[in-house]
Amino acid sequence: MEFSQMAPQELQALYEVLTKKYQQFKAQGLRLNMSRGKPSGEQLDLCRCVNQTLTDFICENGEDVRNYSSLAGIPEARRLFSEIFGVAETQVLAAGSSSLNLMYDTVCRAFVHGVLPGSGPWHQQGKIKFLCPVPGYDRHFAITESFGIEMITVPMLDDGPDMERVEELAAKDDLIKGIWCVPIYSNPDGITYSDQVVRRIAAMPAAAQDFRVFWDMAYCVHHLDRHDRDYLLNIYDECVKCGHQDRPYLFASTSKVTMAGSGISAMAMSPANFAWTLEQLSVQTICHDNVNQLRHLRLLPNLAAVEDIMDKHAVLLRPKFQVVLDALENEISPYGIGHWHKPKGGYFISVFTENGCAKRVVSLCHEAGVELTPAGATYPYGNDPADSNIRLAPTYASLADLAAAMELFCLAIKLAAIEKILGLETSPDVL
Amino acid sequence: MEFSQMAPQELQALYEVLTKKYQQFKAQGLRLNMSRGKPSGEQLDLCRCVNQTLTDFICENGEDVRNYSSLAGIPEARRLFSEIFGVAETQVLAAGSSSLNLMYDTVCRAFVHGVLPGSGPWHQQGKIKFLCPVPGYDRHFAITESFGIEMITVPMLDDGPDMERVEELAAKDDLIKGIWCVPIYSNPDGITYSDQVVRRIAAMPAAAQDFRVFWDMAYCVHHLDRHDRDYLLNIYDECVKCGHQDRPYLFASTSKVTMAGSGISAMAMSPANFAWTLEQLSVQTICHDNVNQLRHLRLLPNLAAVEDIMDKHAVLLRPKFQVVLDALENEISPYGIGHWHKPKGGYFISVFTENGCAKRVVSLCHEAGVELTPAGATYPYGNDPADSNIRLAPTYASLADLAAAMELFCLAIKLAAIEKILGLETSPDVL
Numbered sequence: 001m002e003f004s005q006m007a008p009q010e011l012q013a014l015y016e017v018l019t020k021k022y023q024q025f026k027a028q029g030l031r032l033n034m035s036r037g038k039p040s041g042e043q044l045d046l047c048r049c050v051n052q053t054l055t056d057f058i059c060e061n062g063e064d065v066r067n068y069s070s071l072a073g074i075p076e077a078r079r080l081f082s083e084i085f086g087v088a089e090t091q092v093l094a095a096g097s098s099s100l101n102l103m104y105d106t107v108c109r110a111f112v113h114g115v116l117p118g119s120g121p122w123h124q125q126g127k128i129k130f131l132c133p134v135p136g137y138d139r140h141f142a143i144t145e146s147f148g149i150e151m152i153t154v155p156m157l158d159d160g161p162d163m164e165r166v167e168e169l170a171a172k173d174d175l176i177k178g179i180w181c182v183p184i185y186s187n188p189d190g191i192t193y194s195d196q197v198v199r200r201i202a203a204m205p206a207a208a209q210d211f212r213v214f215w216d217m218a219y220c221v222h223h224l225d226r227h228d229r230d231y232l233l234n235i236y237d238e239c240v241k242c243g244h245q246d247r248p249y250l251f252a253s254t255s256k257v258t259m260a261g262s263g264i265s266a267m268a269m270s271p272a273n274f275a276w277t278l279e280q281l282s283v284q285t286i287c288h289d290n291v292n293q294l295r296h297l298r299l300l301p302n303l304a305a306v307e308d309i310m311d312k313h314a315v316l317l318r319p320k321f322q323v324v325l326d327a328l329e330n331e332i333s334p335y336g337i338g339h340w341h342k343p344k345g346g347y348f349i350s351v352f353t354e355n356g357c358a359k360r361v362v363s364l365c366h367e368a369g370v371e372l373t374p375a376g377a378t379y380p381y382g383n384d385p386a387d388s389n390i391r392l393a394p395t396y397a398s399l400a401d402l403a404a405a406m407e408l409f410c411l412a413i414k415l416a417a418i419e420k421i422l423g424l425e426t427s428p429d430v431l
Numbered sequence: 432m433e434f435s436q437m438a439p440q441e442l443q444a445l446y447e448v449l450t451k452k453y454q455q456f457k458a459q460g461l462r463l464n465m466s467r468g469k470p471s472g473e474q475l476d477l478c479r480c481v482n483q484t485l486t487d488f489i490c491e492n493g494e495d496v497r498n499y500s501s502l503a504g505i506p507e508a509r510r511l512f513s514e515i516f517g518v519a520e521t522q523v524l525a526a527g528s529s530s531l532n533l534m535y536d537t538v539c540r541a542f543v544h545g546v547l548p549g550s551g552p553w554h555q556q557g558k559i560k561f562l563c564p565v566p567g568y569d570r571h572f573a574i575t576e577s578f579g580i581e582m583i584t585v586p587m588l589d590d591g592p593d594m595e596r597v598e599e600l601a602a603k604d605d606l607i608k609g610i611w612c613v614p615i616y617s618n619p620d621g622i623t624y625s626d627q628v629v630r631r632i633a634a635m636p637a638a639a640q641d642f643r644v645f646w647d648m649a650y651c652v653h654h655l656d657r658h659d660r661d662y663l664l665n666i667y668d669e670c671v672k673c674g675h676q677d678r679p680y681l682f683a684s685t686s687k688v689t690m691a692g693s694g695i696s697a698m699a700m701s702p703a704n705f706a707w708t709l710e711q712l713s714v715q716t717i718c719h720d721n722v723n724q725l726r727h728l729r730l731l732p733n734l735a736a737v738e739d740i741m742d743k744h745a746v747l748l749r750p751k752f753q754v755v756l757d758a759l760e761n762e763i764s765p766y767g768i769g770h771w772h773k774p775k776g777g778y779f780i781s782v783f784t785e786n787g788c789a790k791r792v793v794s795l796c797h798e799a800g801v802e803l804t805p806a807g808a809t810y811p812y813g814n815d816p817a818d819s820n821i822r823l824a825p826t827y828a829s830l831a832d833l834a835a836a837m838e839l840f841c842l843a844i845k846l847a848a849i850e851k852i853l854g855l856e857t858s859p860d861v862l
Contacts (some may be wrong), residue, residue, distance in 0.1 A: 036499070038498055038499055039498065041495060044495065044497045044498060048486075051484060051485040051486075051488075052484045053482060053484045054482040055482075057475075064475065065692065065693070066690040066692065066693055067469055067472075067475060067690070067691045068467070068469055068692050069692055096527055096528070096720070097527070097720040098716040098717065098718075098719075100715070100716055100717060101715055101716040104715040104716070105715075108543065111543065112539065112542065112543065112554075112578065113577070123543075123554055139714075139717075142714045143714055143715075146544070146711065146714045147543065259498070259722060260497065260499045260717075261496065261497065261498060261499050261717065261718045261719075261720065261721055261722070262496070262497060262722035262723065280577065283535065283570075283577045284531070284532055284535040284536075284574075285529045285532040285535070286531060286570075286691075286692065287529075288528065289527070289528040289692065289693045289720065289723065290693065291482065291690060291692070291693035292693065292720065292723065295482075
C-alpha cells in the first residue's frame with residue numbers, strides 16, 4: 001500500500017519497526033562509498049595489458065611519440081575518436097588523460113580569448129550564463145561556477161532537456177553562451193536525448209553568436225547490453241545541416257574504458273573551432289602524452305575493439321545495476337515514495353524521493369556508514385529546490401556491499417517519507 | 432685578424448671565397464634542423480625501461496593509480512620533486528606530462544581568479560606587465576603575449592638578469608605582476624643565476640602585492656658534467672627568509688630526463704599558493720595521470736637515480752656541445768664577429784652576432800638547408816632590437832650533421848659580418 005494512503009497510526013507503527021532496523025544497520029559499522037562514478041578493480045583489470053611493455057614508439061606518421069610530437073595527437077588516436085564521434089579525423093583533437101580538463105580549458109579559452117577570432121572574450125561581455133539541464137553533472141556546474149558564469153536550470157524530461165524552455169531562453173538572451181549536455185546515458189539519470197531533441201538543439205536560433213553546446217559523450221560506448229542499447233543522433237551533422245557547424249564541442253575519453261585517471265581523451269569540433277583551439281593550445285603545451293595515446297591504440301585500434309572491451313565491462317556492471325533497480329522496485333515502488341529512470345548504460349541511477357526528503361536520506365545513510373553523492377550535488381550551486389534527487393553510483397562497490405547499501409538506502413527513503421508525512425522531528429537525536 | 436681591422440679589399444676578396452664555399456654548401460642539399468631543444472633518439476633510449484610492463488598499480492598511499500586518485504600526485508612523485516626543488520613534499524604538486532602546461536595554467540588562474548583568494552583577478556587590473564630577461568624562452572613569452580600581458584625586457588648579465596633594472600621596475604609599478612626566469616642553465620644562454628641575484632629576487636620590494644616569480648627549473652639536473660657543474664640557490668628558502676614565501680612558483684619536469692612529450696611535471700610553492708592552486712585545480716580535473724607518475728617513480732625513485740640517468744645524457748651531449756663550441760672558437764673568435772657564453776648544462780648555446788646580422792645568418796642557413804631558431808625568437812614579440820641573438824640547439828642532430836651545420840653557420844656569420852661592414856646588398860639574389 002502506498003504511504004499516502006496509510007493511516008497515521010499505521011505509519012507511526014511502521015516507523016518504529018523501521019527505526020529498529022536502522023539502528024541495527026548503524027550497529028554493523030558499514031563503511032561503503034557510492035558517491036562517485038568510479039570503475040571497480042575488476043573493471044580496471046580488463047585493460048591491464050594497456051600497460052604492457054611498449055617497444056615500438058613510432059606512430060603512423062613516423063614520429064617517435066616519446067619526443068615532442070603532434071599537438072593534435074597521433075593519427076591512430078584521432079582516427080579512433082573520429083569513429084566514436086562520427087566527425088572527420090582532421091577535426092579531432094586527441095589529448096591527455098582527462099576530458100573534464102578539455103572541457104574546463106575550452107570554457108577557459110572562451111572566457112579569456114573568445115570562441116573564435118573576433119568573437120570577443122566572454123569575460124568582457126558582462127554576466128554571462130549557461131543553460132544547465134537538471135539534474136546534471138556536478139563537475140560541469142563547478143566549471144561554470146568557477147568562472148562566475150550564471151547557471152540557469154532547465155528540467156530534464158524523458159527524452160532530454162525541456163526544449164521549449166531551452167529554445168525560449170537561448171533565443172532571447174545573448175548573454176546565454178552555452179549549454180551543458182551529457183546526451184547519452186546522462187549523468188545522473190541515464191537518459192539519452194531523442195533524435196528530435198538533438199535536432200532542435202542543432203537548429204534552434206541563439207541570440208548569442210558565440211553560443212556553444214558542450215556535448216559530453218562520457219558514456220557513448222557504455223551500454224549495459226549492446227543488444228539493448230540507446231542510440232544518439234550525430235549532433236555535429238545536424239548542426240552542419242542547420243548552418244550551425246561551429247555550435248558543438250564534442251568530448252569523450254577512455255576513462256571508463258581503460259583507466260579512470262590515465263586514459264586518453266578527445267574533442268571534436270568544426271574546422272574553424274579546431275584551428276582556433278589548436279592555435280591557442282600551441283601556447284599552452286608542446287604536445288599531449290602521445291606515448292599514452294600509442295599505448296592505448298595498440299590495444300584499442302578501432303571502435304570494434306573498444307566495443308569488445310565494453311561488453312566485458314557490461315558483464316560486470318549489469319548485475320550491479322540490477323541489484324540497485326531490484327531494491328528500488330521491491331522496496332520503494334510499492335509505497336509510492338520515489339521514482340527513477342531505468343538506464344541502458346552509463347554509470348548512475350538517479351532516484352527522486354518525495355520532495356524535501358533527499359538531504360535527510362543522504363544524512364541517514366551517512367550516519368549508518370554509507371556515503372552517497374551529497375543531495376543537491378546534481379543541481380547548480382548544490383541547490384536542488386525540491387530536495388528530491390539522489391545520484392547512486394553502483395559501479396565501484398562489490399555486489400554484496402551494494403546489496404547492503406541499497407537495503408539501507410531504501411530504509412532511509414521510507415523513514416524520511418514517513419517523517420515528512422507525519423511531520424516528525426528529524427534531528428539525528430530522534431534515532 | 433679581426434674583420435674590423437681588415438682593409439675593404441681584403442674583406443671583399445674573402446667575401447668572394449666564402450661565397451663560393453656557401454654555394455658549394457647549397458649544392459649539397461642539406462636538410463638539418465637545429466631549431467628546437469629536442470632530445471635525440473639515443474637519449475630517449477636511455478629510459479626505454481620506463482615503458483616496461485607495469486603489474487603493481489598500488490602507490491605508497493594505497494591507492495590504485497589506474498583509478499581516480501590523488502589530485503596532488505602520488506606520494507613518491509611528490510617526494511622526488513621535493514628533493515629536486517628543495518621544498519617540502521606537502522607543497523609539491525606532481526602533475527601531467529608538461530611543465531609548460533603548468534606554467535600556462537598558473538598564469539591563467541591568476542588572470543581569471545587571482546593568485547590568492549581576495550587578491551583580485553589580473554584581468555580586472557588593467558594592462559598588466561611581466562618582466563622578461565632577454566634573451567629568453569620564446570614559449571614563456573608566447574604565454575604572456577596570449578593573455579595580453581605587456582612584456583618589459585631586462586638584459587641578462589653573466590650572473591642573471593640585470594637586478595638594478597628588475598628592482599627599479601618591480602618597486603615602482605604595481606601593474607608588473609611577474610617575471611619569467613630560467614635560473615639554471617638559462618634558455619638560451621646557459622647562464623646560472625648567482626646567489627646574489629637569487630637573494631635580490633627574493634628580497635626586493637614589489638609594488639604589486641600579487642607579484643610572482645615564475646621559476647622554470649627546466650634544466651636543474653641537466654649538467655654536462657656533474658663534476659663541473661653550476662649550483663643554484665634555493666629561491667623558496669630565500670623568499671621565506673624575506674617574508675615573501677608566496678612569491679615564487681617553481682617548475683620542473685622529466686621531459687629531458689625520460690621522454691620529452693611523455694614525462695611527468697611538477698610545481699612547488701608556498702602552503703597558501705598550494706591550497707589555492709589545488710582548490711582551483713580540483714575544478715579543472717579529477718587527477719593527473721598517476722599511472723605515468725608511478726611508471727616514472729619505479730625507474731627513478733629519488734634524485735640519485737635521476738642523476739645517474741643524467742650522467743648518461745651528459746655522455747651523449749658533451750661531444751655535441753663541444754662540436755658547437757669548437758666551431759665557434761675556431762671560426763668566429765679569431766675574427767671578432769660574435770660572442771657567446773659557454774654553458775655547463777642545459778640545452779642551448781646562444782650566439783650574439785654583430786648587430787644587425789642575426790636575421791641574415793638564419794636566412795643564409797635556411798637557404799642552405801639548415802633550420803635555426805628564428806632570429807628574434809628569444810625576445811618578446813619576436814623582436815630582437817639589435818638583431819644579434821641566435822639560439823643553437825645541438826642536442827637532436829647527429830655529431831656529423833652538427834659539424835656540417837656548424838660549418839655552414841660560421842660561414843654565414845662571416846658572410847653577414849662582411850656584408851654589414853662593406854654595406855653590401857644582402858638580397859638572396861646576390862648569392
